[in-house]
Amino acid sequence: MSDHGYFGQYGGSFIPEILYSSQQQLLKHYREAMADPSFIADVKREMQQYSGRPTPLTHCANLSAQLGGAQIYLKREDLNHSGAHKMNNVIGQGLLTKRMGKKRVIAETGAGQHGVATALISARLGLECTIYMGAHDIERQYPNVFWMKQLGATVVPVTTGSQTLKDALDEALRDWTSSFEDTHYLIGTSCGCEPFPEMVAGFQSVIGEEVKEQAMAQIGAMPDKIYACVGGGSNACGIFLPFVGTDTELIGIEAGGRGDGVGEHAKRFNTDQAKFGISQGYATMFLQDDQGQLAPTHSISAGLDYVGVSPILADLSDRGLVRMSSALDTEVVAAFKQLMLAEGIIAAMESSHAIAGGLREAASLDPSQNIVINVSGRGDKDIFTIAKALEDEPFKDFLRSYLEGQD
Amino acid sequence: MNTLAKFIKEQRQTKPILLMTHVIYGYPSIDESLQMMKTLLEKGASILEVQFPFSDPVADGPVITNACHQALESQPKLQQCLKDISALGAAFPDSKVLLMSYLNPLLQYGFKQLAEDMSPHVCGVIIPDLPIDHHKMLEPLLQAEVDPIWLIIPGMDKQRIELVCEHARGLLYCVSRKGVTGQGADSESAHQQLQQYLGEINQHTTVPLALGFGIASAEDVRGISGLVDVAVVGSALLRAHQNGGLNGFADKADELLSATS
Numbered sequence: 061m062s063d064h065g066y067f068g069q070y071g072g073s074f075i076p077e078i079l080y081s082s083q084q085q086l087l088k089h090y091r092e093a094m095a096d097p098s099f100i101a102d103v104k105r106e107m108q109q110y111s112g113r114p115t116p117l118t119h120c121a122n123l124s125a126q127l128g129g130a131q132i133y134l135k136r137e138d139l140n141h142s143g144a145h146k147m148n149n150v151i152g153q154g155l156l157t158k159r160m161g162k163k164r165v166i167a168e169t170g171a172g173q174h175g176v177a178t179a180l181i182s183a184r185l186g187l188e189c190t191i192y193m194g195a196h197d198i199e200r201q202y203p204n205v206f207w208m209k210q211l212g213a214t215v216v217p218v219t220t221g222s223q224t225l226k227d228a229l230d231e232a233l234r235d236w237t238s239s240f241e242d243t244h245y246l247i248g249t250s251c252g253c254e255p256f257p258e259m260v261a262g263f264q265s266v267i268g269e270e271v272k273e274q275a276m277a278q279i280g281a282m283p284d285k286i287y288a289c290v291g292g293g294s295n296a297c298g299i300f301l302p303f304v305g306t307d308t309e310l311i312g313i314e315a316g317g318r319g320d321g322v323g324e325h326a327k328r329f330n331t332d333q334a335k336f337g338i339s340q341g342y343a344t345m346f347l348q349d350d351q352g353q354l355a356p357t358h359s360i361s362a363g364l365d366y367v368g369v370s371p372i373l374a375d376l377s378d379r380g381l382v383r384m385s386s387a388l389d390t391e392v393v394a395a396f397k398q399l400m401l402a403e404g405i406i407a408a409m410e411s412s413h414a415i416a417g418g419l420r421e422a423a424s425l426d427p428s429q430n431i432v433i434n435v436s437g438r439g440d441k442d443i444f445t446i447a448k449a450l451e452d453e454p455f456k457d458f459l460r461s462y463l464e465g466q467d
Numbered sequence: 468m469n470t471l472a473k474f475i476k477e478q479r480q481t482k483p484i485l486l487m488t489h490v491i492y493g494y495p496s497i498d499e500s501l502q503m504m505k506t507l508l509e510k511g512a513s514i515l516e517v518q519f520p521f522s523d524p525v526a527d528g529p530v531i532t533n534a535c536h537q538a539l540e541s542q543p544k545l546q547q548c549l550k551d552i553s554a555l556g557a558a559f560p561d562s563k564v565l566l567m568s569y570l571n572p573l574l575q576y577g578f579k580q581l582a583e584d585m586s587p588h589v590c591g592v593i594i595p596d597l598p599i600d601h602h603k604m605l606e607p608l609l610q611a612e613v614d615p616i617w618l619i620i621p622g623m624d625k626q627r628i629e630l631v632c633e634h635a636r637g638l639l640y641c642v643s644r645k646g647v648t649g650q651g652a653d654s655e656s657a658h659q660q661l662q663q664y665l666g667e668i669n670q671h672t673t674v675p676l677a678l679g680f681g682i683a684s685a686e687d688v689r690g691i692s693g694l695v696d697v698a699v700v701g702s703a704l705l706r707a708h709q710n711g712g713l714n715g716f717a718d719k720a721d722e723l724l725s726a727t728s
Contacts (some may be wrong), residue, residue: 064600074570074596077618078642080627220532224643226674230532233525339523339571339596352575353522353539 065254065342068373069377076193079233082240082252089160090255093186094262099159106151107266110184111141113148115267117274117432123368123402123419127433130284130425132418133432135271135299137405140427144437145267147303149167152263154181157244164188164243166180169292170197170225170362171410172204173437174248179211189213195466196223197362204441222356222380225292226367229340249292250370253341257297257371264298271432272302279430285309285421289413290384291326295369295436301398305380312373313417315356316386322349326357328369329377329384337368344371360389361409361443365435387416393449394417396439408437471590471614471637474563475675475696478513483610484692486727487514487677488720489567492548493538494520495708500538500550503708509557510720513727514677514697516593517552518644521569526595530702530709542602545576549584550596556588565616567593578604588655591616591637599627602634609636616640621664632671640667643680660692665694667720683695688726698726 065071069217075083093099097248107113116139116396120132137145157165163189175191193206194219198205208215218338221227229252236245251259268286275283286303287385288296290312300310317325328345337346338355347355377380387395392409395416399405407415411434419431425431439446447455478485488507492500520535520543525664549566556564560619566589573581573594578595585592591614597604604614614637619628621644631639643661661678668676678691679699688698700723 072601073598074601075598076595077598077623078526078620080598080620081622081624120515220529221536230525231524234528237526331674335575337571338574339521340525343597346571348571348575350575351543351545352572354571 061078065258067257067371068375069336070342070344070374071254072343073341074338074343075233075253078236078237079240082236085160086244087255090156090230090259093156093159094208099155102155103152103263106155107148107211111147111151112139113266114270114274117271117278118403118405120399120403123399124400124422124427127179127422127423128427129427130431131427131429132281132422133279134405135267135432135434136409137267137295138435138438139406141436142173142180143441144173144177144178144408145264145298146174146267146437147180147299148172149248149263149294150174150177150181150246150261150365153244153246154185154187154261157187157246158185158331160244162242162244164190164239165246166190166192166227166232166239166243167234167246167248168192168228168250170194170203170228170365171361171362171396171441172197172208173441173455175208175213175215175250176204176211176409178246178248179208179213183211183354187315190235192218192228194222194224196218197225198226200445201441203444217358220423224357224362226340233341249294250297250343250372251340251344251368257342260294260383260449261297261301261370261372264294265301267295267298267434268302269383270298271299275430275432277462281430282306282308283432284429285311285431286315286434287311287414287418287431289364289410289436290314290369290373291366291410293373295312295434297370297372299432300382301375301432304376310376310382311417312377312382313412313413314384314386315364316388316391317358318389323356324358325386326359326365327386328374332358333350340368340372344368350429360392361413361442363408363410387413387415388421391416391420393446396446405435406439407435408439411436412439470612471563472498472675475513475638479696482513482727484695484727485513486687486688486723487516487697487699488512488723489516489518489699491518491520491534491538491551491705492552493541493543494534495537497541497543499713501555502713504552504555506713506717507720508555510717510724511562512655512720512724513562515538515564516565516567516699517548518717519543519548519566519568519572521572523563524569528702530705534705544571546621549589550643553585553588553727556590562650565591565593570594570597578607582613585613586611590614593640599631599634619668624698632668632674635672635674638675638677639668640699641665641673641676641678641695643678648698661691662694685726688723692726697704
């Protein structure tokens with residue numbers, strides 16, 4: 061990383077002046093904390109004793125045999141407390157909030173996983189918690205909203221713009237401009253101004269570090285390829301960064317959505333609809349129109365439905381150190397089902413993008429090769445979306461009778 | 468001294484305070500927004516700030532954010548906006564027209580092109596998500612005599628105020644309090660703090676000062692008369708339009724302007 065949070069031409073800090081001193085304070089505390097062995101020990105302890113780390117590396121013998129190609133391993137971030145990798149980051153930033161003496165956290169959330177993780181850690185650390193969530197996402201992911209509220213968080217529906225993750229991020233930034241004195245903005249992905257991309261990717265890198273150890277212990281070699289879904293990019297950064305510059309190929313899978321039309325997908329790479337831009341506090345590849353207006357996005361998974369991408373990944377892609385690909389909604393549902401039936405693992409829709417990308421390429425690899433796919437989260441949160449995608453009629457009957465108050 | 472600063476100082480010879488009024492290009496429609504701008508200029512508003520809407524206006528509160536999103540439905544083009552407001556600037560030489568937008572739409576347009584198309588009738592630009600640290604990005608504007616207008620905020624440390632003042636041209640936009648646009652005015656008790664805050668800034672610059680955020684009435688404008696050169700009114704005019712259409716807007720403009728003579 062170069063000075064001032066730049067990653068190649070991406071990153072940097074482009075925030076309203078009002079946030080400058082708060083950002084400087086965060087930078088100072090973050091650097092001090094990372095140099096303090098007791099802080100690092102606290103983070104590690106919470107990751108182990110609260111979230112259940114290390115998460116396993118699971119060999120998929122059945123799936124590998126079905127495809128007849130590479131040996132498929134899954135990094136089981138779905139087995140974190142809260143059911144997703146988001147917990148790694150909130151533990152780190154939650155402890156940092158306490159260290160800074162702030163009493164409140166705010167966060168944006170797309171799928172709701174980061175919102176739930178933030179609400180959980182806030183309850184544990186005794187922090188006040190406000191979550192901004194696009195009204196459209198609230199509709200898609202109400203069960204997560206339910207849990208945030210039960211955990212004592214205030215959930216604020218964001219009704220401006222496209223009512224998804226980018227608007228939630230804007231609204232959280234607005235809150236922060238008037239609340240920074242006692243509030244930490246706990247960003248959920250490796251985007252935003254310095255030091256957020258580096259900080260979130262750093263706390264998430266425990267994923268890749270564990271894969272290194274587990275691969276040596278279980279496979280006796282480093283994986284040939286690693287696949288991760290890319291929305292904002294925190295799970296991808298987490299599993300990729302410890303492998304950058306090694307012989308392991310790193311492949312990011314974006315949301316291909318319904319197709320290549322404007323507003324039908326959330327691909328920031330391999331499309332001319334995305335170009336270099338600066339917004340939401342940082343420079344990256346943004347989906348945008350010819351006037352520089354950020355474009356609408358679509359994905360079957362709310363967590364990948366984001367208009368920008370981690371500046372770290374944009375830079376790694378430019379440098380040829382990460383290969384970006386994508387998976388369509390339909391491929392994602394098929395991959396989700398295939399994994400579920402072959403191995404009894406219910407992956408999140410977000411993670412199923414990585415699975416779709418991995419399975420697509422695994423068949424053409426040699427059985428002596430090994431790939432790792434990051435299962436960033438578990439899929440039971442997606443029960444409504446998946447039941448709909450699978451056109452499960454009894455599920456509708458159940459909802460009807462539930463609403464009618466019948467047993 | 469450059470044009471905008473000189474203009475403000477000259478105007479201040481006869482007026483206790485100048486009014487900087489704000490209109491969003493394209494809200495509620497391009498034609499009506501141009502009508503609103505014309506109304507303000509005809510009534511003698513000294514400075515007109517035209518916001519080119521952006522999809523993600525993080526420094527704006529709900530009133531302006533929602534208006535920007537509505538304005539975007541008519542797909543405004545920055546090139547046409549600059550043509551339209553340059554024409555207004557040319558037609559009303561006794562007032563100054565400024566552009567306000569967020570970084571990305573301007574970045575995509577290119578600062579060289581922007582400088583060419585703004586000059587000479589749109590004489591300054593406000594970019595709330597561009598911190599002073601990136602002032603070099605705006606060099607093409609300086610060459611075309613277009614002033615980047617930087618923000619000063621309460622609680623800014625001395626060193627940073629000095630940095631901003633070093634690059635200040637045209638006018639300095641002093642934010643009266645933390646937060647986003649469109650919230651209530653400061654309480655009486657804050658008046659002394661405000662005096663202290665502006666006094667500190669005045670120690671470092673001779674560039675005229677504008678004060679914005681929370682100025683909603685003629686009374687508010689009178690309240691800061693003598694403290695700064697320019698009062699910035701944004702959301703209040705927009706609200707007047709939302710409540711009373713063009714007539715309500717014109718009435719509000721009259722009310723505000725009554726405080727400037």
